[in-house]
Amino acid sequence: xxxxxxxxxxxxxxxxxxxxxxxxxxxxHDTMYWYKQDSxxxxxxxxxxxNKELIINETVPNRFSPKSPDKAHLNLHINSLELGxxxxxxxxxxxxxxxxxxxxxFFGPGTRLTVL
Amino acid sequence: xxxxxxxxxxxxxxxxxxxxxxxxxTNSMFDYFLWYKKxxxxxxxFLISISSIKDKNExxxxxxxLNKSAKHLSLHIVPSQPGxxxxxxxxxxxxxxGSQGNxxxxxxxxxxxxx
Numbered sequence: 455x456x457x458x459x460x461x462x463x464x465x466x467x468x469x470x471x472x473x474x475x476x477x478x479x480x481x482x483h484d485t486m487y488w489y490k491q492d493s494x495x496x497x498x499x500x501x502x503x504x505n506k507e508l509i510i511n512e513t514v515p516n517r518f519s520p521k522s523p524d525k526a527h528l529n530l531h532i533n534s535l536e537l538g539x540x541x542x543x544x545x546x547x548x549x550x551x552x553x554x555x556x557x558x559x560f561f562g563p564g565t566r567l568t569v570l
Numbered sequence: 571x572x573x574x575x576x577x578x579x580x581x582x583x584x585x586x587x588x589x590x591x592x593x594x595x596t597n598s599m600f601d602y603f604l605w606y607k608k609x610x611x612x613x614x615x616f617l618i619s620i621s622s623i624k625d626k627n628e629x630x631x632x633x634x635x636l637n638k639s640a641k642h643l644s645l646h647i648v649p650s651q652p653g654x655x656x657x658x659x660x661x662x663x664x665x666x667x668g669s670q671g672n673x674x675x676x677x678x679x680x681x682x683x684x685x
Contacts, residue, residue, distance in 0.1 A: 561613030
């Protein structure tokens with residue numbers, strides 16, 4: 455059983471398109487996150503949702519919009535894709551509401567987005 | 571502005587020997603440090619952590635040492651095994667402005683353990 459799953463695993467698309475990445479966790483966790491790992495390999499948090507409410511929104515373009523239909527799902531929608539959006543996007547979840555501390559996060563396998 | 575730095579992008583070690591992965595940080599407000607391990611095509615998985623009130627935490631073959639005065643932590647793996655070959659991320663978080671902040675990750679160190 456996959457704890458945190460993401461679809462699709464790979465996504466290749468043209469500039470200007472709109473795309474979505476889906477994330478689901480079956481761990482019963484309250485908090486879900488989206489991270490971006492860019493070409494320089496830095497893993498940076500983008501968003502965090504706790505019980506379907508946004509609690510962290512780092513400085514990302516408003517072309518990125520997370521949507522949480524329920525606490526087991528956090529989808530990432532990206533409008534008007536740009537070349538610089540090419541990266542690996544990881545979804546994660548944790549039991550507690552804090553992003554850091556001893557609140558262990560469980561990561562999905564990642565979605566490699568390539569914008570041509 | 572890298573608050574968490576892993577200055578060695580890669581490390582190669584012989585099986586059975588010790589692997590030492592290093593991490594430096596700049597923000598003295600960090601109070602919790604974690605190591606995550608990542609295999610190719612998988613997400614990072616939690617390995618071990620340490621609170622800033624401690625200087626050592628051990629879990630089986632893995633030990634994390636924290637030197638707060640030097641703002642430095644290290645992960646020791648003894649003995650190293652080929653299955654330990656992966657990318658290791660150091661991460662830190664702190665209590666800022668009344669709430670626990672995000673995890674800040676380093677760039678990772680790729681460990682290769684040769685049989």
